[in-house]
Amino acid sequence: MPELPEVETICRQMEPLLRGAVILDVTVRDAKLHVPKDLVGRTVRTVRRTGKEVGLVLGDGRVIRIHLRMSGHLLWNVGREEPPHTRCILSFDRGRLLLADPRRFATLSVHPDSTAEGVPDPLEGLNAPALVRAAKGRRLPAKAFLLDQKSVGGIGNIYACEILHRAKINPWKTTGQITRREWDRVRRAARSVLKKAVDGRGTTISDWTDLFGRKGTYQNHLSVYGREGEPCPRCGAPVARRVMGGRGTYYCPDCQGRDEKGGLPPSGKNEKMDAGRRPRTER
DNA sequence: TCCCATGTTGCTAA
């Protein structure tokens, strides 16, 4: 369930281990992963992160792209005991990299390296004009904007909530209503929250671990995520939880602005509009 | 048993 700080953590841990490493063997335990067999003998030139994705850049110009989605882990050199849900093992001349993933949403694939310009990375520091430009003419809630991987790379549900809380922006405030000064707060909050989370080696809510199986520590510093009903660390008002786009959204209704439009419970008509919904999975 | 989950994609409807 890694977001930017968790992926950054494992990339930083992998870089010194894998730089120059030679792939000796590839074991695939899940047919959903399409891994070419010709990786054996290739050398890792460098490790990089793109948004929430890990890239192992190979000497032959290709990149092994790994996206952990909800429950993927990358582990280094666990003993010969394989952890449960191991889906792929890359053996190098200096150790083994395992991809374990109970929910099997993670993806691993190999592509030619691309020089295409990526989306802005909030750890590098977004700039306010770029944010204003990206949001221009759009009309969606601030949180949805931060979660949109085509606009900003790497922010997920936990950190979107935390960043907006720090920036004192209501998650439902729409991009069009956000001033330049507020974008500047978002930019600074994003950098600060994500940097601290990287320093803490990420957030472990349930089972995420770093490359060496250790839990992160940033869960001890969350201000609002998962804290419904607890006092806002800034103003003491109870943290609220509402759903946006199917995701739990935690915020302080007091100091993140009582918004004019959003922020109120959805008007009653939404509730009954679901009459034509497709039936749930039958079993 | 039911509800929830750190992600993404694809569909429908507005």
Next chain:
DNA sequence: GTTAGCAACATGGG
């Protein structure tokens, strides 16, 4: 064209 809301993917935990 854009946005909102789901359901799907598959599994485990509370």
